[in-house]
Amino acid sequence: MPKYVSPELYNKYKNKILEMSPAIQYYEGTKVQRESSSLTDQEIADRLGLDVEDVTEIRCIAELELLPADAWVQSANWKREKTRKALGRR
Amino acid sequence: MTPEQEIKQAALQRGADQVGIAAVSRINECAPPGHRPDDILIGAKSVIVLAGRTTPRGAWRSPDYRTHYNNRDFPRVRTGIAMAVAKFIESKYGYYSIGQVPPPIGFNPSLSFKLCAEMAGLGARSMAAGILLNRELGLLNFAVCITTMPLTADQPMADPVCPHPSCVELWQKHKSTPCLDVCPECLSGEIEGERIKWMRYDRRICSTRAQNEGMGALQRIVLEGTNEPDPERRKTILLGSFSRAVMEAVASGNVTGQCSECVRVCPIHREAQKLTAKMPTAEQLTEGNAQGRVV
Numbered sequence: 001m002p003k004y005v006s007p008e009l010y011n012k013y014k015n016k017i018l019e020m021s022p023a024i025q026y027y028e029g030t031k032v033q034r035e036s037s038s039l040t041d042q043e044i045a046d047r048l049g050l051d052v053e054d055v056t057e058i059r060c061i062a063e064l065e066l067l068p069a070d071a072w073v074q075s076a077n078w079k080r081e082k083t084r085k086a087l088g089r090r
Numbered sequence: 091m092t093p094e095q096e097i098k099q100a101a102l103q104r105g106a107d108q109v110g111i112a113a114v115s116r117i118n119e120c121a122p123p124g125h126r127p128d129d130i131l132i133g134a135k136s137v138i139v140l141a142g143r144t145t146p147r148g149a150w151r152s153p154d155y156r157t158h159y160n161n162r163d164f165p166r167v168r169t170g171i172a173m174a175v176a177k178f179i180e181s182k183y184g185y186y187s188i189g190q191v192p193p194p195i196g197f198n199p200s201l202s203f204k205l206c207a208e209m210a211g212l213g214a215r216s217m218a219a220g221i222l223l224n225r226e227l228g229l230l231n232f233a234v235c236i237t238t239m240p241l242t243a244d245q246p247m248a249d250p251v252c253p254h255p256s257c258v259e260l261w262q263k264h265k266s267t268p269c270l271d272v273c274p275e276c277l278s279g280e281i282e283g284e285r286i287k288w289m290r291y292d293r294r295i296c297s298t299r300a301q302n303e304g305m306g307a308l309q310r311i312v313l314e315g316t317n318e319p320d321p322e323r324r325k326t327i328l329l330g331s332f333s334r335a336v337m338e339a340v341a342s343g344n345v346t347g348q349c350s351e352c353v354r355v356c357p358i359h360r361e362a363q364k365l366t367a368k369m370p371t372a373e374q375l376t377e378g379n380a381q382g383r384v385v
Contacts, residue, residue, distance in 0.1 A: 015158060022198060025291040027279075030215035030275070032120075040200070041121045060196035063297065064306045069314050071152060071298040072307040073284045073332050075349070079299060083155040 005057045007088065013055075014062040020044045021059050097138060100178045101235075103166040104171045106140040107227055110210025113137075113243040114236075119208050125201055127236045130144060131188050132247035136241040139210040140171050141230045144347065149355060162267070176236040178284040185239035188319050197297060202314075203232040216252035217270040217279050219291040220353035223251045226360030231354045250285060258284050268355035277352060299349035303339035309334060311377045312320040 018024075021044065024037040032038055041059060045052040068074075091099070114127045114134045121127075126133040127134040142164030148162035167369045172189030179187040192200040204222050207213055209236040213222030213230055224230055261281040270277050276296040279289030297306060311333050318324040327333065339345050 011241045015155075023293045025293065027215065027220060027286070027289045027291075029286055029288070032220065034122070036121075040117050040124055041331060042124055043122065058197060059198075063196050063294075064310050065313075067294060067298060067310075068309060071295070072302055072310065072336075075295075075299040076332070079155040079219075079302065079349055079351060083354070084153050085273075086351070087151070087153050 003053050003057050004053055006062070009054060010058055010061065013050070013058050014066065017044055017055055018062040019068060020047070023063065041084050050079070092242075093239075096182075097175060097179060097241070101138065101140050101171055101175050104174050105142070105167050106171055106233075107164075108141040108212055108224070110139045110141070110207065110212045110244045111241050112139060112209035113204050113241075116243065120205055120209075121202060125199075126213050127201060127206075130185065130191050130201060131236045131238065131239045133186070134236045136237050136239055136243065137206045137210070137213075137236065138172075138175055138235040138241075139207045140168060140175070140233045141188055141207060141212045141227070142168060142232075143227050144229050144231050144350075147365055150363050155349075155351075158350065160344065162231070162344075164231040164348050165347065168231060168263050172233040172235045176237070176336070179235070179237050180237055181240055185236055185237050187237040187239070189233070189235050191234065191236070197293065201234070203234055206234050207232050209243075209246055209317075209353055211246050214219070214247045214249075214251040215286075216269070216358070217257075217267060217277065217281075217286055217289050218252075218273075218358070219228055219277060219293075219296065220289070221353060223353075223356070223358050224362070225251055225358065226362060228356070228359035229350060231347070251358055253281055253284065253286060255284075256305070257281070268357070269352040272355050273352045296349070299351070301346055302348045303336045304345035306380060307336045307339060308340050 020037055022038045022041050025032045025074045026037055041055045042052050094111060099335060103262065106150045116128050116331050118128070123129070144164055145158060145161040149158045152158065169190060174190035176187035179185055188313040194200060204220070207222055207230070216223045221229060250253060253261070253267065257280060260267055265283070266352050270279060277289070280287040301307070305379070311327060315324055315328040318327055
């Protein structure tokens with residue numbers, strides 16, 4: 001089984017870790033800035049004083065759990081609409 | 091023929107549309123520790139980047155968005171090309187080489203192919219999520235062959251590809267661009283003069299679109315299904331049409347690049363997808379038939 005992360009640890013850090021990860025990418029010009037986001041799990045662990053394996057597990061769970069459950073179905077509808085609009089179809 | 095030319099030719103013959111070489115030392119200036127080519131192959135000196143047009147151009151002309159990702163052929167063949175190049179280098183030149191990198195952990199890749207391709211001069215970052223654009227091919231897919239062979243590297247593009255002049259004009263009038271307009275949930279940015287001043291990409295929503303029917307969706311369906319106490323609702327979650335589509339996509343391995351709406355509206359990409367018919371016209375055929383030949 002994968003490493004278990006306690007609910008307390010997960011809930012305390014889930015948003016912070018996701019925002020520090022490459023989930024958010026900020027560029028000045030075309031150069032990615034890596035001061036507060038786009039960080040590796042090791043870099044996040046170093047900054048937050050956490051174990052890197054905990055960071056990896058929290059990030060992987062948060063990548064999927066912090067989105068609404070119907071986000072994937074809604075995305076299918078969104079793409080259907082955008083494609084038709086781009087091609088001038090109803 | 092130089093070794094660089096010979097290696098590039100081998101990749102082109104096997105199906106790559108463009109090939110570039112990046113020095114590991116140059117990639118390492120940007121890639122963080124743990125995500126560098128020599129973290130994957132000890133003593134790596136060069137990365138050969140294989141670029142391919144994502145789909146036949148016709149895939150962009152289907153009103154059904156699923157046609158687009160079902161036609162993504164380069165991701166299906168790219169590993170074979172990279173493997174062939176790796177074996178070619180090992181057998182011809184005697185340097186250790188690999189054609190596959192370790193899998194991602196969550197959404198984080200072990201190595202950024204975009205960075206390697208940028209350093210190899212195959213494309214330049216765009217406002218559309220930092221995706222690399224190439225003037226000739228538009229949106230690209232990449233594969234890499236990492237080798238310990240020291241090779242003369244190509245250089246990153248000297249001039250940016252994005253923004254297109256029409257986007258600069260739009261920005262001046264409306265403070266937006268086609269990509270920012272179509273996907274404000276994922277993209278934001280600003281143009282200054284004829285250059286990107288800054289841009290921000292939010293992968294969170296993008297991941298549900300670009301990997302709409304993929305591993306993340308499958309994991310979430312399983313979680314929602316197992317947590318659902320009502321058996322009828324649980325049945326709908328697990329056996330419904332969306333779950334079926336997700337499982338089919340995962341089973342076939344056709345799970346990435348399922349959204350390209352920001353690129354679909356990009357004028358650089360659109361120009362690269364234009365085709366000119368090469369078949370003779372009906373009039374030419376008629377004239378040719380009368381003369382007993384096709385003109």
